[in-house]
Amino acid sequence: MFKKVLVANRGVIAVRIIRTLRDLEIPSLAVYEESDYGSLHVLLSDESAQLPEAQHYTSEKQIIKIALKHGADAIHPGYGFMAESSRFAEACHAANLTFLGPPAKALAACSSKLEIMEQAEGFGMKVLPHSQKSFAPKCLAEISASAQKLGYPLHVKASAGSGMRASRLINGPAELEAGVEIASREAQITFEGEQVYLEKWLTKSRTIQLQFLIDKSGKMIVLGTVDVTMNKHNRRFLCEAPAPGIELAPELISSCEKLLKQIGYIGLGAFEFLLDQDGNYFFMELQARIQNEHSAIELLTRLDLVREQIKIIAGLPCTSEVKPTNGVTMQCRIYAEDLLRQSLPSPGVLRRFRLPGGPNVRVDAFAYGGCVIPERFDPLLSTIACWGETRHDCLVRMRRALRDTAITGVKTNQARIQVLLQEGDFADGKYNHDTMLLPHKLSFSDKFDDKLAAIAAIAFCAKIQRSGLHKPERLSGGWHASSRSFND
Amino acid sequence: MDKFEISVEQQKFEVEIKSPLINASGKIEVLVNGKPIFVKLPGRELHFEDWHFIEVDSQSFELDIDPELRWIKSIDGLHRIELSKPGESVARPASGDGRIKAPIPGLITKVFVEPGQAVNEGDSILILEAMKMENVMSAPKAGVVGAINVSAGKTVSLGDVLVYIE
Numbered sequence: 001m002f003k004k005v006l007v008a009n010r011g012v013i014a015v016r017i018i019r020t021l022r023d024l025e026i027p028s029l030a031v032y033e034e035s036d037y038g039s040l041h042v043l044l045s046d047e048s049a050q051l052p053e054a055q056h057y058t059s060e061k062q063i064i065k066i067a068l069k070h071g072a073d074a075i076h077p078g079y080g081f082m083a084e085s086s087r088f089a090e091a092c093h094a095a096n097l098t099f100l101g102p103p104a105k106a107l108a109a110c111s112s113k114l115e116i117m118e119q120a121e122g123f124g125m126k127v128l129p130h131s132q133k134s135f136a137p138k139c140l141a142e143i144s145a146s147a148q149k150l151g152y153p154l155h156v157k158a159s160a161g162s163g164m165r166a167s168r169l170i171n172g173p174a175e176l177e178a179g180v181e182i183a184s185r186e187a188q189i190t191f192e193g194e195q196v197y198l199e200k201w202l203t204k205s206r207t208i209q210l211q212f213l214i215d216k217s218g219k220m221i222v223l224g225t226v227d228v229t230m231n232k233h234n235r236r237f238l239c240e241a242p243a244p245g246i247e248l249a250p251e252l253i254s255s256c257e258k259l260l261k262q263i264g265y266i267g268l269g270a271f272e273f274l275l276d277q278d279g280n281y282f283f284m285e286l287q288a289r290i291q292n293e294h295s296a297i298e299l300l301t302r303l304d305l306v307r308e309q310i311k312i313i314a315g316l317p318c319t320s321e322v323k324p325t326n327g328v329t330m331q332c333r334i335y336a337e338d339l340l341r342q343s344l345p346s347p348g349v350l351r352r353f354r355l356p357g358g359p360n361v362r363v364d365a366f367a368y369g370g371c372v373i374p375e376r377f378d379p380l381l382s383t384i385a386c387w388g389e390t391r392h393d394c395l396v397r398m399r400r401a402l403r404d405t406a407i408t409g410v411k412t413n414q415a416r417i418q419v420l421l422q423e424g425d426f427a428d429g430k431y432n433h434d435t436m437l438l439p440h441k442l443s444f445s446d447k448f449d450d451k452l453a454a455i456a457a458i459a460f461c462a463k464i465q466r467s468g469l470h471k472p473e474r475l476s477g478g479w480h481a482s483s484r485s486f487n488d
Numbered sequence: 489m490d491k492f493e494i495s496v497e498q499q500k501f502e503v504e505i506k507s508p509l510i511n512a513s514g515k516i517e518v519l520v521n522g523k524p525i526f527v528k529l530p531g532r533e534l535h536f537e538d539w540h541f542i543e544v545d546s547q548s549f550e551l552d553i554d555p556e557l558r559w560i561k562s563i564d565g566l567h568r569i570e571l572s573k574p575g576e577s578v579a580r581p582a583s584g585d586g587r588i589k590a591p592i593p594g595l596i597t598k599v600f601v602e603p604g605q606a607v608n609e610g611d612s613i614l615i616l617e618a619m620k621m622e623n624v625m626s627a628p629k630a631g632v633v634g635a636i637n638v639s640a641g642k643t644v645s646l647g648d649v650l651v652y653i654e
Contacts, residue, residue, distance in 0.1 A: 165621075178600070178612060182622040185597055189620055234621075339566055340559060342626070344591050345619040352540060352552075375592055379619055403563055408540065408552045415566035422564075443497065443565030451544040452560055453494045453501035454518040454525045456569045459553050460492065461509055462534035 001314040002026055002074040002098065006067040007041065009078030010057060011366045012380050013290070014041035017076050020306035029072050031063060035374040040366045057081045060088050064095050074098040076310075080190070080378070083289040084162055086111060100313055102265050102288045109263035110288045111160050114197055119262065120283040123255040128274060128282045130199040134159035137184035137194055140177060147176055150200050156180050158187030159195040162287055164234045166190055169201060202276045204432045207284070208243045210256065210271040211297050213308055215318040220257040222248075224300055224324055226293050228272070230426060232436050233343045238417060240330045241296040244391065244429055252281060259286070268294075268309040277432075292383065295364055296331040299387045300324050328394040331385035332402070332417045336373050336410040339442055343413065347375035351409035356401040360387040373410050381412065391429060395421060415442045495570040509534065586634075586653035588625055590644040594618030598640050601651070605633045613651055614638070627653055 005021055006029040007014050014030065018041060021028040030045035033056060042048045047070060055062045058081050067075055075097050077083040086107035092099040101107070110116050114134060117127045131146045147154060147170070156179050158166035166186035168179040180196060188194045211223040227243035228236055256271055270291050273281040294305045301322050308319055337343040353369040365382030367373060373381070384401050388394025402418045422444040425431040491504045506517040509529070516527045528543040537555045541548055552561040560567050598615040601607060607627040616623045634652035638644060 178598075178615075178624070181598055182615060182624070185615075185617065185622055186620075189617075338591065340568065341591055342623070344616075344623050345621070347592060347619070375594075375619060377619060406540070406550060406552075415561060418565050441497075441565070443562070443567050445564040448549070448562055448564065448567070449496045449499055450501060450520040450523065451525060451547075451549070452496050452562065452567055452569070453503050453520050454527050454544060455542055455551070455553070456494050456496070456557065456560060456571060457492050457503040457505055457518060458509065458516060458527055458529070459536040459539075460557060460571050461490065461505055462536045463557065465509060466534045 001310060001316075004029055004047075004070065004072040005074045005076055005100065005310075006031065006063065006070070006072040006097075007045065007076050007078065008057065008063050009076070009081055009083075010036055010039060010041055011377065012364055012383065013078040013080075013292070015044060015366045016364055017078060017306055018044050020304055020310070021076075023304065024307060024310065026310075029067070029070050031057070031066055033057065033376070035372075035376055038371065040368060040371070060085075060091050064091060064097065067097055068095060072097065074100055076100040076306075077289070079289045079292065084111060084287075098313065100267075100310055102267050102269065106263045106265040107288050110162075110286050113157065113159055113161065113285060116286055117283060119259055120255070120286075123258050123262075125252065125255050125259075125283040126280060128200045128202070128284070131197045134195040134197040137180050137196060140180065143180055143196075143198065144173065144176060146198055147173070150198055153201040153203065155199045155201050156183045156196050157199060158183060158191050158193065159197050160191045160193040161187055162191075162285060162289075164231060164236060166196075167234065202274060202282075204277050204434050206243070206275045206432050208246060208273045208275050208281070209239075209287075209291065209293065210248065210253075210273070211268075211291060211294065211305075212256070212260075212270065213268055213305075213312060213318050214257075214260050214265055215312045216266055216315060217317070218257075218261050219318055220260060221318050221322050222253060223297050223303070223305070223322060226270075226291075226296055228293060229431060229433055230420070230436060232413075232416070235333075235335060235337075235343070236292070237333045237335065237413060238330070238420060238426065239293050239296055239332075240328060240391075240394070241293075241300055242324075242328070244328075246275065248281070267312050268305055292333065292380075293331055295362055295383055295385045296329045299329040299360075299362055299385055300327065325387075327387055327389050328391045329385055329387045330394050330398050331383055332398070333383050333413075334381045334405070334407065334417075335413050336379040336381055337413050338411040339413055339416055340411075345375070345379040346411040347373045347379070348410040349373070350407065352406050353381075353409075354404070354406040355382060356384060356404035358400075358404075360397060361401045362386070381407065381410075395427060416440065419444045491573070493572045496567050586629060586631055587649050588613060588628065588651045588653065590616065590646055590648045590650055592616075592618045593645050594623075594643070596638045596640055596642045596644060596650070597622065599636060599638065599651075601633045601636070603633055603636055607631060607633060607653065613653075616644070616650075625650070629653060 004027045018028045028045040030042045030048040049066045082088040086104040089099040089104035153171045168183045170179045184194045206229045209226040214220045225243040226241040228239045230238040270287045272284045336346045338346045355363045362385045367381045386397040420426040425435045494501045504519040541550045595617045597617045608630045611627045631653040634654045
């Protein structure tokens with residue numbers, strides 16, 4: 001198919017892609033910035049090239065240069081970074097490199113959210129009320145007037161954006177200015193454009209993803225639906241497939257197919273819809289890349305979606321039929337974040353990094369014990385997905401998998417996921433976008449409390465004793481009135 | 489032996505450590521609200537940050553203890569802890585002193601407050617950009633904004649004090 005593929009990405013998705021390339025016996029070429037020296041994608045690829053100082057994973061020219069120098073004939077962009085950049089896809093094409101993503105013109109069509117929404121409407125899909133135009137962040141008066149007209153709550157979103165990045169929920173006029181500022185700045189960093197637009201928000205709604213493959217003959221295969229509602233601080237962290245209790249109307253699927261054909265889309269991607277309480281689907285976006293949640297669908301369909309994507313772009317036909325197995329899958333994302341500090345990222349060096357295994361458990365990690373989690377990038381450490389014959393089986397398996405997981409050295413969101421799997425709306429299968437708005441507990445059992453109190457007291461003593469250890473008489477383990485230092 | 493007050497998730501415990509931490513049997517007797525509990529440490533070192541399992545009343549627990557003793561992660565989630573000596577106010581919650589410190593290196597992109605401004609707990613104070621995301625830092629307690637050490641465009645290092653809330 002291809003003689004060598006450069007993977008223009010890092011972390012979890014780069015490792016994922018390299019694994020498929022290995023399975024296809026296609027040599028892989030990794031690139032890395034200095035802070036990713038020793039990162040797993042570099043260790044696992046066949047060849048690697050360090051990006052020169054001041055060059056990044058988004059340095060188009062440099063990456064193309066490296067590909068040509070090393071004799072690669074294709075580049076896989078992963079997700080994020082340049083995955084949805086029509087300019088990069090064009091540049092690859094101009095350099096005679098195959099871009100392993102949708103064609104440049106399809107990417108261009110998807111890159112303006114307002115335009116793709118208009119196209120979706122043209123094919124009969126509903127969209128949420130939104131501002132008719134996009135705004136520069138400094139036009140606050142105009143934005144405010146538009147917000148007033150649409151009504152709150154609403155989202156301010158990057159006009160050239162995708163996914164949850166560069167978007168903020170605004171509940172009322174007091175939050176508008178800060179929200180516009182933040183969304184616009186993130187838009188500038190991630191999507192190279194500071195323009196934003198406004199879109200009405202519906203409370204108690206759910207976000208449903210429809211993953212698909214479409215080959216060069218225009219034949220679309222529906223891979224399945226995923227409920228991707230669960231998120232906190234704009235980071236998704238827990239999903240399930242199929243999306244419970246829903247069935248997409250054939251007309252909606254047919255509209256999706258027509259839209260894809262219209263813009264000349266080829267390969268792998270996903271539609272995202274907002275589902276309201278009355279069962280209406282509103283087109284939100286077409287994500288022109290592989291999804292982080294793809295492993296949930298892979299467990300259900302037994303397909304390797306990266307492989308299918310590469311085959312399609314190489315001109316081979318789509319896998320002829322997708323036979324989803326019965327059952328339910330769930331996938332969670334383990335992030336290096338501090339749950340006690342509003343999920344601020346928590347870079348550092350990993351100490352323990354033990355991930356689960358066993359039947360029907362699938363792990364996609366890029367980290368390993370002792371590796372550095374750099375501060376520059378997305379804090380995703382691993383995804384963990386499980387399959388179960390019923391939703392309950394899947395839930396119990398996910399609990400087992402999270403119980404088996406031990407990560408220290410950085411703080412993670414593991415506890416949040418564990419509690420949601422154990423009790424509450426997600427465990428009961430009755431969740432929506434309002435579920436995560438309230439604060440949640442971070443532990444689910446109170447039976448350890450007096451034991452934990454004992455442990456905490458001992459740790460505290462240990463800390464005090466250690467700080468007084470320079471005095472020889474301390475070593476006998478006794479106390480001295482002068483061994484203070486409650487403050488560090 | 490010394491006594492402490494410890495809260496674990498809003499529950500208060502009076503704890504008294506009855507044995508020396510390093511002793512012949514390796515077991516430490518601790519009274520928790522008067523009830524004796526026996527703890528066996530994984531080693532003779534006092535580096536509690538490295539204790540990844542501990543035996544309490546003959547049951548083994550895998551855990552992760554915060555070096556700053558704000559939390560303990562066990563198999564059922566994350567437990568916040570607060571320690572004090574009886575009669576004293578809480579020893580060291582992360583934010584009790586009203587200093588907002590940079591928890592990670594990054595770039596300040598916006599400051600929402602001015603010195604002298606009154607704030608409530610949870611009010612937005614500034615935006616710290618790091619790991620490609622904008623992170624809003626909020627007031628850890630109600631008070632009045634004191635000195636502001638940063639402005640938009642300033643790069644900060646881990647631990648830098650950004651704003652004082654008095």
